[in-house]
Amino acid sequence: MFEAKQFPEFSWSFSRHKTLMTCARKYGYDYYAGHNGWLYDADESVKHVYRLKKLSNLPVAFGKIVHELAEKAVRLFLGHGYVMSETELIGQAREMLNRAYTDSRDRKPQWMQKPARFKMLYDMYYEGELNRMEAEEYKRRLQIVFKNLLKSGSFRDITERPQTMQFQQAEEFRFMAVDGVKIFVVMDLLYRDLKADKWIIVDWKTGKEAEDDRSQLALYAYYLMQKYGARVEEIEIRNEYVLTGVQKSYQLEEADIQLMLQKMKQSIHIMRRYQLDIISNEPVELEDFPKTEHERRCEACNYKEICRVSS
Numbered sequence: 001m002f003e004a005k006q007f008p009e010f011s012w013s014f015s016r017h018k019t020l021m022t023c024a025r026k027y028g029y030d031y032y033a034g035h036n037g038w039l040y041d042a043d044e045s046v047k048h049v050y051r052l053k054k055l056s057n058l059p060v061a062f063g064k065i066v067h068e069l070a071e072k073a074v075r076l077f078l079g080h081g082y083v084m085s086e087t088e089l090i091g092q093a094r095e096m097l098n099r100a101y102t103d104s105r106d107r108k109p110q111w112m113q114k115p116a117r118f119k120m121l122y123d124m125y126y127e128g129e130l131n132r133m134e135a136e137e138y139k140r141r142l143q144i145v146f147k148n149l150l151k152s153g154s155f156r157d158i159t160e161r162p163q164t165m166q167f168q169q170a171e172e173f174r175f176m177a178v179d180g181v182k183i184f185v186v187m188d189l190l191y192r193d194l195k196a197d198k199w200i201i202v203d204w205k206t207g208k209e210a211e212d213d214r215s216q217l218a219l220y221a222y223y224l225m226q227k228y229g230a231r232v233e234e235i236e237i238r239n240e241y242v243l244t245g246v247q248k249s250y251q252l253e254e255a256d257i258q259l260m261l262q263k264m265k266q267s268i269h270i271m272r273r274y275q276l277d278i279i280s281n282e283p284v285e286l287e288d289f290p291k292t293e294h295e296r297r298c299e300a301c302n303y304k305e306i307c308r309v310s311s
């Protein structure tokens with residue numbers, strides 16, 4: 001039987017770490033204050049935080065759609081030998097984006113009731129309309145990313161020489177434990193190239209290249225080493241930048257793994273400061289999660305309508 005937990009489970013992920021680095025108060029909202037906000041009889045204030053958490057800006061909504069369709073394209077090929085066409089992928093992505101827009105415009109009352117089932121775009125919620133230039137830019141990107149996805153080395157590995165590839169199901173590589181903490185490892189695609197005798201980890205990137213991409217990949221490599229006993233030199237890690245069509249491959253070294261582990265443990269240590277109880281994960285009061293000093297970050301924050309009026 002489903003039992004509501006008083007506090008959320010403590011775990012670590014890169015996105016959790018990034019949120020904490022952006023603003024500890026935002027971290028408090030994202031990972032604690034909206035907990036159970038999906039329950040019918042939750043306090044209105046908790047439901048409010050949970051709803052705001054579900055707001056999505058256009059770049060994030062776009063990224064999720066591309067990832068969802070990339071996963072679908074791989075699944076359809078592996079399950080049925082079917083290769084989705086660029087036109088199909090663009091058509092489905094456009095429909096999904098339109099749905100996000102029409103939900104935001106026409107179904108706000110439904111979203112207020114069920115924020116996980118309906119979409120609400122950040123600009124539509126706060127400004128009542130999309131930023132026209134941004135919307136045009138994402139329409140343009142729609143025409144580019146799927147062409148690059150289908151042309152990418154990783155997608156072609158799958159479709160052109162499936163007999164030399166061994167795939168791991170996405171569900172099998174979700175998390176591991178480090179020092180007793182659950183660590184989420186979200187990989188887009190993982191396979192073993194039998195010809196090259198390598199594990200290949202692929203991350204589809206819909207944005208620009210970023211500094212921390214490499215340490216995120218080191219976490220994936222560490223997972224493979226733990227779970228499958230892979231050696232670091234057997235692991236090839238790829239970022240496929242579908243906006244530019246560039247593929248970046250990395251061969252990590254033991255030192256990269258150690259550096260990533262060190263950073264992760266430091267990050268967990270900082271997160272622990274916001275727990276009153278490390279077993280139950282009961283948090284400190286929301287007011288004790290400090291607000292960022294960089295006020296510009298607040299301009300694009302999901303929680304600005306409640307945070308700016310609170311202490």
Ligand code: SF4
Nearest residue numbers: 023026291298301307
């Ligand atoms: S509005 Fe500003 S201070 Fe408040 S949670 Fe967002 S980023 Fe942090």
